[in-house]
Amino acid sequence: MLTIALRTARARWVTFVGSFVALALGVGLITTMGLGLAATLDAPQRLPERFPQAPVVVKGDDVLRVPVPGGERTGKLAHPGPVTPELARRLASLGPTTEDRSFPVRAEGGPKDLVGHPWSVAAFAPYTLDTGRVPRSDDEVVTTGWARTGARIGTDHGPVTVVGTVADRGFEDAVFWTDARAARLSPAIDQLVVVADPTAVRDAVRDAMRDTAPDAVRALPGQESEVRVLTGRDRRHADPDPEREREALLAVNALLGTAGGVTGFVSVFVVASTFAFAVARRRKEFALLRTAGATPGQIRRTVVAEALLLGVAASATGCLLGAYGAPVFVSYLVDEDLAPRWFTLGDATWPYHAAFWAGLLVALAGVVAASWRAGRVAPTEALREAAFETRSMTPGRLLLGAALLLAGLVTLAHALLTDPSDLLHRKTYISRPMLFIVAFALLSPLLVRPLVRLIAWLPARLPGASGMLIRENAAAGVRRTGAVAAPVLVTVALAGSLLGTTATLNEAKAAEIRQRTTADHVITAGPGGFDPATIERIRAVPGTEISATAATAVHVQEEGTALIRSDARAVDPAALARTARLPLTAGSVTDLDDDSVIVTEEWERHTVGSTVEVWLGDGTRKALRIAAVMSIGTGGNGAYVTPANAPGATVDRIDVRLAPGADGRAVGAALAEAARPAGGRVLTADRWMAENRPGTRRTTRTGLLLVLGIALLYTGIALAGTLVMATSDRARDLAVLRLAGATRGQVLRLVAGESLLVVLVGASAGTLVAALNLAGVRAALGLLHVRSGLVVPWDALAATFGACAAVAVAAAVVPAALCLRRGAVERAGERD
Structure with missing residues (x-):
């Protein structure tokens, strides 16, 4: 049986190419996301930036530590305390010390995030002079290259003269004053560099804390304000915003995890749909084999073996694509400031294994149900089923689709009744649409005919037979229509649900700001x-x-x-x-x-x-x-x-x-x-609200666009592959239309119109899914006492539909035109 299948594969190369490309792309994307995700989990610890040359750095503790049963919980303090003068004097007895101060500076023509320091701490970065000299008086400064030597600049601390510049090290825009002037501008000691033995410094700090802390404070765990002694890699905690890169890694991790999860879902959905349709269109071949004596088990083993061979080849190709694509993708994340500058791929291998075996599993899962159904028919029924579609909705499919739809509705209702705010979380509104997408896709045979007749109601009543033929062809080929509509459903549902939810939440947050603000002016510092x-x-x-x-x-x-x-x-x-x-x-x-x-x-x-x-x-x-x-x-x-x-x-x-x-x-x-x-800036309340209107975070927006881009790419491939397969099967139908008197242009317009109708069916089903999800979000906002409207991303939905329609028309019309080139009579006389 396998030998026969392989020998007939030449006649089915379109089927194999479409399935191969879809599966290889999915495995490649999963590999790319997995490699990036592995890099975030095993990222190297960042080295110190401001104090790599400092032996010991002492700073006020900015971490809240609260003992709990079985461990300790930590949090970031909003206002950490400085190093006290008494502690600074004690530590000065151990060795040379340098006081560090950091304070914001506003300068004419300078960067917005400009920060001031005493010159003595510059050596620990180390900053070295590129031009000029060190500052010697109160009105002299050294800058990190944002101003030229000799320039006279006005600042909020008075006019200064730039007497020198140092190279910009990439982590701050700085201006250095003399130590005395910096101490007057910012009396508090933020950090203290100590040239002494770290153990001795820690002992001195411990003694100072014990001597100065009141008994009442020492009696309360978690309340004592400690001082941190930083050495080695821990000196990075003395850098400006030391958690920014860890937070950036977490954001990248969430982005890649979300994109990888949706990629896996879309790839499973689309590839399984493509494989199932490819098997279903071979019913006539299976019917002939059954008539010739093939057993149901032989047919199933044949299909599974084909899927296994195709899955191995496509998964291996996908892993290779991912190996080349991951470095490019990581470079993009770094270039767009979505990941730290030092972020790079590691040497993890588990993403390759996960992607390969996932691809192989998808390939096998995509054919199991269809092959089981094809193998169950009796020889006398096989030929009849091969001639037309008798039943596209099986009891198992109906039961599973209804169960998933019911599960989605029940979980949505439960969330609304117990915790409506959970529906507003990113993980929830990204994952919840998938349940409804699968449910609607499984139930699509029940939706196809009503939607086709509803959408084609007016065209079917126009003069001429084209509208009626388009409607009847789409309604009769439920399996074909469902296979083409499925990827459109996925993309439209994701675009409407994700973009609509984020836009609705932004509008709700803006409504909250408008409701809460009764001031006439707002002054920002x-x-x-x-x-x-x-x-x-x-x-x-x-x-x-x-x-x-x-x-x-x-x-x-x-x-x-x-x-x-x-x-x-x-x-x-x-x-x-x-x-x-x-x-x-x-x-x-x-x-x-x-x-x-x-x-x-x-x-x-x-x-x-x-x-x-x-x-x-x-x-x-x-x-x-x-x-x-x-x-x-x-x-x-x-x-x-x-x-x-x-x-x-x-x-x-x-x-x-x-x-x-x-x-x-x-x-x-x-x-x-x-x-x-x-x-300070003085703004009217309306202008302040307009400038501070909530928006989607850049990493979240990038993640959503990445997800939708993947879905749209998959949809294009699935549409092209499925329509090429379906149109090739209809060569005799097109030839019969030519013999009945239809011109070549009329036939091609008929094919194009049917493709548009099928895309509209998928878009309508996807819009229903999006509407269901957005209705849940709007209901949650109402329960949370937020008065705002529902925002539907019509522009994104229109763009998605336009892209799908363009691909569908091209993928259907081009094969149809090629089929018509050989002559109507020859096509009509062919036998499959």
Whole structure:
């Protein structure tokens, strides 16, 4: 049997090519994503940047450590403490020390993220002079190449002269003052370089902490403010934003994991559909073999053996494609700043194994069901089934499709009733559509005929027979129509669900901002925030009421083991009540005081009047009473405390409300003049909301576009392969139309129209899936008290449909034109 199948493979090369390309591409994509994912899991530890030449670096601990049963939980402090002068004096007795200070700088024509340092710490990077000399007076500085030697530049710390430049090392834009001037500009010691034995430094730090910490503080685990002693690779924790690259790796990991998961899903779905259709179109061949005496088992083994050979070849080719594609993809991630500069592929081999065996499994799974059905028919029934499609919906397919649809609906309803906010999480709204996609695809034979007749209702009633023939051909060939519509369904459903959900969530977040903001102007700070003098100048502007707030954070322990961080704002309760409208479900903003906190319903404890233990932004542990509770909303409502519970927080935003009768233009000009020395920007509330309108994160947007690009690529390949196979099988039908009097152009237009109709069927089914998912998201927002509209990405859906239609028409018309070239009579007289 296998020998016969292999000898007849020449006549079925189109089937094998289409299946081979689809499977090889899927394996190649899975290999590429797997290699990138493996690189994020085994990434090398980043080396220190600012202090690679420093023996020991001492800094205030920025990590909150909370002991829990069976271990310890950690969190990032919003406001770590500095190195105290007393500790600096103790460590100076061990060896030479250098005090490091980092403070924001605003300079004319300079970078926005400019940071100032004392010159003495430059040697530990090491920074070396490219031009000029070291600074010697208060108005002299050295820059990292963003300004030329000899330039006179205005800064928020007074005019300075650039007397030298150093090479930009890529991790910061810096300006170096003399040590004395830097100490006056930023008195706090952020970090201390100590040239001494690390053990001696740690002992000295431990003794200092024991001597200076109050007994009450030492009695509370997790509240003691420690100092970190950094050596070796740990010195990277003294770099600016040391967690940025770890967070970037996590983002890349999530991106590749999501893309890999969706790639696997789409490849399984499309490849299985392609293989199943390829087997189904060979029913006449199987019928003849059964009549000649072949047993059902022989037919099944033949099909499985063919799939095994094809799967091995395609999977091996896919692994080779992935080996060449992964370095290119990783380079793209680095070039687009989606991954750290040093990110590179490792030597992991498990992605090759996973992709190869997954491809082989997909190839076998794609033919098992179809081959089982083909082998079950009796010899006398086989020829009849080969002539036309008698049953495209089997009981097993109907049962599985209904079960998946029911499971999707039940889980959606359960989420809405128990935790609607879960539907707004990225992992949920990316994975949930897949359940409905598979369910609709399995139930497609039930949907094809109603959708075909609905879509073709008007064309079928137009003059001429073309509309009627298009409708009847598509409705009669349910299996063919379903096979072509399936990949379109996947792409349209993913595009509508993913892009629609993100756009709807962004609109919901924007609606929350509009609802909460009652101020007339918003003043945003430059680097470093607003100093007290600037706040008083703004407060003194007549005709205004202001609310100055600062960014901070609090941590809370929930369920006995989890340490949860909540972003928070430090506010004056009375001023906040006049300039904002919080989405409260209980309590009052004015009840907030130095012994209380405003929380959201996400907190484990969220009853007004109850007490919750929190860790403040500097690590201080404190018991606070819940003064008010906010709704969960889209998840960004955070918490509110008073400035007394945000030590170290700097005011970075001032909301301004105009008094009745005040001239908005005149007040705006006065506010701008008052905020200018601190680099503040005065915006109307509408403009501020427009500039701060929520958007999709760059890594998330890239991941979604990558997912949709993969789906669209797969759809194109599947459409082309399936339509070429289907059109080749219809050569005699096309020839009969020619004999009946149809012109060549009419036949080709008929083929093109049928292809468009089938794509419309798939797009309609995909739109139904997207609508179902978006309806769930909108219902969740309603339950979370968020008033916003549903955003449907019509432009993306139209572009997806256009791309699918173009591929489908070309893949159907070109083979049809080639079939018609040999002559109608010859084709009509052929026998399969």
